[in-house]
Amino acid sequence: MEKEQFYYDNKIVKMFLWATVLWGVVGMLVGLIVALLFIFPGLLEFTGSDNAISWLSFGRLRPLHTNAVIFAFVGNSIFLGIYYSTQRLLKARMFSDVLSRIHFWGWQTIIVAAAITLPLGFTSSKEYAELEWPIDILVVLVWVVFGINLIGTILKRRQRHIYVAIWFYIATLVTVAVLYIFNNLELPVTGFKSYSIYSGVQDALLQWWYGHNAVAFFLTTPVLGLMYYFVPKVANRPVYSYRLSIIHFWTLIFLYIWAGPHHLLYTALPEWAQNLGTVFSVMLIFPSWGGMINGLLTLRGAWDKVRENPVLKFFVVAITGYGMATFEGPMLSFKNLNAIGHYTDWIIGHVHVGALAWNGFMASGIIYWVATKLWKTELYSKKLANTHFWLGTLGIIFYAIPLYIAGFTQASLWKQFNPDGTLVYGNFLETVTQIIPMYMIRAIGGTLYLLGFILLAVNVIKTARAGSAVEDELAEAVPLKKISGKRVAGEPVHTWLERRTVLFTILTTVAILIGGLVEIVPTFLVKSNIPTIASVKPYTPLELEGRDIYIREGCNNCHSQMIRPFRSEVERYGEYSKAGEFVYDFPFLWGSRRTGPDVHRLGGKYNNNWHFNHMFDPRSTSPGSIMPRYPWLLKNNMNASNLEDKMTALAKLGVPYSDTDISEAKQALLAQAKEIETSLRQDPEFVKNYGNSNVQQKEIVALIAYLQRLGTDIKAGNTALK
Amino acid sequence: MNKHSDNVSGWKKFMKSMTGAHDLATEEDIMLDHDYDGIKELDNVLPPWWLAGFYITIAVGIFYYVMVYGFGKYKQADEFAAAMDAAKKEIAAYKAANPELFNTDNIVAFTDAENLAKGKELFASKTCTACHLEDLGGSIGPNLTDNAWFLGGTVIDVYNTIAKGGRPGKGMIAWESTLSRLEMQQLSSYIISMQGTTPQNPKAAEGDIIWPE
Numbered sequence: 001m002e003k004e005q006f007y008y009d010n011k012i013v014k015m016f017l018w019a020t021v022l023w024g025v026v027g028m029l030v031g032l033i034v035a036l037l038f039i040f041p042g043l044l045e046f047t048g049s050d051n052a053i054s055w056l057s058f059g060r061l062r063p064l065h066t067n068a069v070i071f072a073f074v075g076n077s078i079f080l081g082i083y084y085s086t087q088r089l090l091k092a093r094m095f096s097d098v099l100s101r102i103h104f105w106g107w108q109t110i111i112v113a114a115a116i117t118l119p120l121g122f123t124s125s126k127e128y129a130e131l132e133w134p135i136d137i138l139v140v141l142v143w144v145v146f147g148i149n150l151i152g153t154i155l156k157r158r159q160r161h162i163y164v165a166i167w168f169y170i171a172t173l174v175t176v177a178v179l180y181i182f183n184n185l186e187l188p189v190t191g192f193k194s195y196s197i198y199s200g201v202q203d204a205l206l207q208w209w210y211g212h213n214a215v216a217f218f219l220t221t222p223v224l225g226l227m228y229y230f231v232p233k234v235a236n237r238p239v240y241s242y243r244l245s246i247i248h249f250w251t252l253i254f255l256y257i258w259a260g261p262h263h264l265l266y267t268a269l270p271e272w273a274q275n276l277g278t279v280f281s282v283m284l285i286f287p288s289w290g291g292m293i294n295g296l297l298t299l300r301g302a303w304d305k306v307r308e309n310p311v312l313k314f315f316v317v318a319i320t321g322y323g324m325a326t327f328e329g330p331m332l333s334f335k336n337l338n339a340i341g342h343y344t345d346w347i348i349g350h351v352h353v354g355a356l357a358w359n360g361f362m363a364s365g366i367i368y369w370v371a372t373k374l375w376k377t378e379l380y381s382k383k384l385a386n387t388h389f390w391l392g393t394l395g396i397i398f399y400a401i402p403l404y405i406a407g408f409t410q411a412s413l414w415k416q417f418n419p420d421g422t423l424v425y426g427n428f429l430e431t432v433t434q435i436i437p438m439y440m441i442r443a444i445g446g447t448l449y450l451l452g453f454i455l456l457a458v459n460v461i462k463t464a465r466a467g468s469a470v471e472d473e474l475a476e477a478v479p480l481k482k483i484s485g486k487r488v489a490g491e492p493v494h495t496w497l498e499r500r501t502v503l504f505t506i507l508t509t510v511a512i513l514i515g516g517l518v519e520i521v522p523t524f525l526v527k528s529n530i531p532t533i534a535s536v537k538p539y540t541p542l543e544l545e546g547r548d549i550y551i552r553e554g555c556n557n558c559h560s561q562m563i564r565p566f567r568s569e570v571e572r573y574g575e576y577s578k579a580g581e582f583v584y585d586f587p588f589l590w591g592s593r594r595t596g597p598d599v600h601r602l603g604g605k606y607n608n609n610w611h612f613n614h615m616f617d618p619r620s621t622s623p624g625s626i627m628p629r630y631p632w633l634l635k636n637n638m639n640a641s642n643l644e645d646k647m648t649a650l651a652k653l654g655v656p657y658s659d660t661d662i663s664e665a666k667q668a669l670l671a672q673a674k675e676i677e678t679s680l681r682q683d684p685e686f687v688k689n690y691g692n693s694n695v696q697q698k699e700i701v702a703l704i705a706y707l708q709r710l711g712t713d714i715k716a717g718n719t720a721l722k
Numbered sequence: 723m724n725k726h727s728d729n730v731s732g733w734k735k736f737m738k739s740m741t742g743a744h745d746l747a748t749e750e751d752i753m754l755d756h757d758y759d760g761i762k763e764l765d766n767v768l769p770p771w772w773l774a775g776f777y778i779t780i781a782v783g784i785f786y787y788v789m790v791y792g793f794g795k796y797k798q799a800d801e802f803a804a805a806m807d808a809a810k811k812e813i814a815a816y817k818a819a820n821p822e823l824f825n826t827d828n829i830v831a832f833t834d835a836e837n838l839a840k841g842k843e844l845f846a847s848k849t850c851t852a853c854h855l856e857d858l859g860g861s862i863g864p865n866l867t868d869n870a871w872f873l874g875g876t877v878i879d880v881y882n883t884i885a886k887g888g889r890p891g892k893g894m895i896a897w898e899s900t901l902s903r904l905e906m907q908q909l910s911s912y913i914i915s916m917q918g919t920t921p922q923n924p925k926a927a928e929g930d931i932i933w934p935e
Binding site: 091159229238239241245278282286287289290301330335417418420422423426570607609610613620622623682683684685 | 743746749753754756758759760761762763764765766767768769772773775776779780782783786787790796797798799801802805806809812813816817823824849852853855859860861862890891892893895896897898899900923924925926928
């Protein structure tokens with residue numbers, strides 16, 4: 001048959017490339033700023049510390065950093081690579097230019113919306129899924145557009161079989177959709193406030209099923225696909241083992257989905273689910289390493305090129321980082337190591353090996369190489385790219401190692417006892433001040449990495465200026481002749497599957513659904529998984545408002561609400577947390593890092609005046625604390641205008657608020673607020689400073705009410721299981 | 723096989739048996755007829771070390787399950803109970819061996835300037851002032867200059883309050899793990915010495931124990 005001529009859409013690749021560079025700089029810059037807040041908590045208090053700006057506080061900026069780096073930087077880099085490679089691997093222009101543009105601009109709109117709403121405190125609080133419901137809907141719509149565009153291109157391809165990179169893109173497309181939709185099911189109350197439809201233990205399981213597999217299917221599988229295209233392409237070497245590709249692809253996507261519960265070891269999650277998390281994480285090592293060795297061994301016979309070519313250098317460090325992180329992850333899934341690493345900076349170090357080495361360096365290598373193709377020219381400066389490589393590599397080392405040290409150190413300080421049974425570091429703060437020097441080195445590492453990336457931006461801009469963009473690149477290929485879908489004699493099963501793309505997609509979907517279903521369905525249906533506790537009651541209206549303020553301020557970014565059954569934690573915080581205590585927690589707020597102490601049993605530990613002074617200035621009650629100040633809570637009037645709607649929504653989700661509870665909510669709120677103000681007035685200092693202010697109307701009162709309620713229901717004595 | 727095979731060392735043989743990698747020189751033999759935008763694929767075998775590792779992790783997984791569900795190992799509640807039990811015994815043994823460290827009945831108030839000055843310094847540096855203020859007039863916590871006390875106003879009572887913490891829910895932590903016996907004695911002596919002084923803005927009397935009784 002005659003060859004057909006057609007054009008690759010290079011313009012869309014170029015658009016995603018610039019977006020990657022821009023959001024990379026922004027995301028890393030925000031990361032550096034939040035890293036500096038650990039050392040200088042007052043860094044962003046430009047307007048005077050008593051008037052600090054709410055949207056610049058750590059709890060709001062940290063989700064901005066994670067979302068920007070994951071979805072804006074890595075997201076755009078994935079799309080850049082997918083749009084470039086898919087067209088070439090399938091010998092076809094993307095299915096629809098219009099859908100490509102909608103995808104691009106839709107995604108950038110989501111990013112801008114996130115960058116505005118997260119600092120404003122519109123958040124669902126679930127990690128890497130913080131965006132509120134209208135943006136969630138937009139994410140799903142844009143993802144569907146991307147899906148139609150990708151599947152459409154696959155269907156109109158001129159290449160009989162789909163290459164391993166495309167398998168990974170398909171797995172990404174399907175799984176991210178499933179994860180995102182189910183973890184973000186929420187009941188809207190207002191335009192920017194919703195409640196997760198799951199509570200407590202179930203919400204935690206869903207969240208980490210999502211959170212872990214966002215790492216798997218947003219930060220890993222698409223990038224493995226990119227590796228399978230760009231590494232052999234740049235090195236001009238054949239892929240090492242086709243068989244290995246098949247085995248590690250299917251085992252990876254099947255096993256990954258089960259591993260989520262390893263984020264919840266020693267928590268109130270039922271132990272059978274925790275054990276599945278451990279076991280499947282361990283079995284994941286070799287499927288993950290299959291990708292690493294297939295990538296590295298593809299460079300067999302091309303190591304001389306690695307010395308010459310900065311792009312390959314980036315790839316080698318990226319793939320090595322991937323191998324390290326995917327070994328470390330399973331190790332952290334063993335309960336004894338998890339008992340040390342969880343809640344500490346070890347985890348932050350671990351994820352940054354993945355983010356900085358694997359994602360950041362793969363993206364960088366791809367950007368350099370694609371730039372030379374898009375602008376049909378040599379790279380502006382190889383020397384600059386090499387400098388970037390070394391700055392970045394040093395940055396990773398200076399980032400990760402101090403945090404490993406910080407993690408180990410802090411975990412051991414948390415667990416040390418005096419012979420009389422008291423904690424050596426009874427004051428949590430002492431365990432923080434000891435690791436501040438590590439935070440300083442980490443910030444230096446981050447700075448080096450960011451500087452390197454800025455060099456990339458300069459280099460790419462110069463390259464673009466020097467070359468001339470080919471927006472539609474001519475290509476030719478023979479169109480596919482229609483053949484039978486049946487397996488022909490002697491055709492290997494997988495080879496057959498590679499041309500049956502719809503079936504391939506369906507099998508992929510089945511593979512990724514099994515693990516989730518096995519873990520999630522019983523947790524919802526089997527009652528014994530979450531033993532109820534009779535004394536656990538719904539939050540009062542004022543506490544509910546306080547809880548929403550806690551969510552808005554992102555307190556869960558630094559404070560856990562999950563005391564593990566360890567002697568050291570029970571001694572420090574009180575009785576360990578029980579599954580039944582969280583049944584009215586929509587969403588759950590267990591947290592994942594203890595930059596500050598756990599707060600699950602905070603209720604009744606300090607008096608109201610302590611909380612009042614502490615929120616205004618943490619260093620007034622706890623000198624040396626690195627917690628942000630929250631002066632606006634003392635100034636802002638509480639906005640309880642949606643109180644009844646909130647309670648109605650929660651009632652729909654199963655919280656036993658009666659109609660009277662809801663109709664009399666405002667009175668109840670005012671009465672409790674007045675009570676708190678009265679107690680605050682016992683302090684003559686308070687009367688001197690705030691005597692004339694109507695404190696009962698301020699947000700601080702709601703937050704105090706919530707904090708004083710935390711964990712107290714089972715202190716009431718009735719811990720008998722129903 | 724190829725011309726170099728006669729002088730291949732034992733180590734190289736071992737490596738080859740582990741990686742299963744086909745010789746580079748003859749890789750055309752295992753080149754598949756795949757061509758994806760110029761990308762070719764070799765058909766190297768699954769590296770034996772890799773495959774063995776994969777089987778081992780699966781075996782570890784099965785072993786773990788047998789331990790948990792066959793032998794009832796690694797249960798959170800059991801681990802916790804064992805740790806608490808061991809701690810209880812250790813602490814009891816330590817207390818039995820060092821009774822003098824736990825006896826507070828013999829605490830007496832210092833009256834000398836040096837120890838009181840040290841007590842004053844500790845009062846400021848250990849954040850007591852955050853709640854009781856510098857002149858002990860009280861703010862978040864009670865006024866310490868009047869004769870009303872919640873937990874008693876003898877030097878031993880004050881010492882015990884510092885060591886074990888205040889009333890539950892009021893925010894005063896136990897200091898015995900942070901401060902030495904001498905330091906807590908200096909601190910309580912300083913507080914007792916401030917009895918009857920007049921703070922600038924005293925908090926109203928709280929507590930039902932009037933001292934001296």
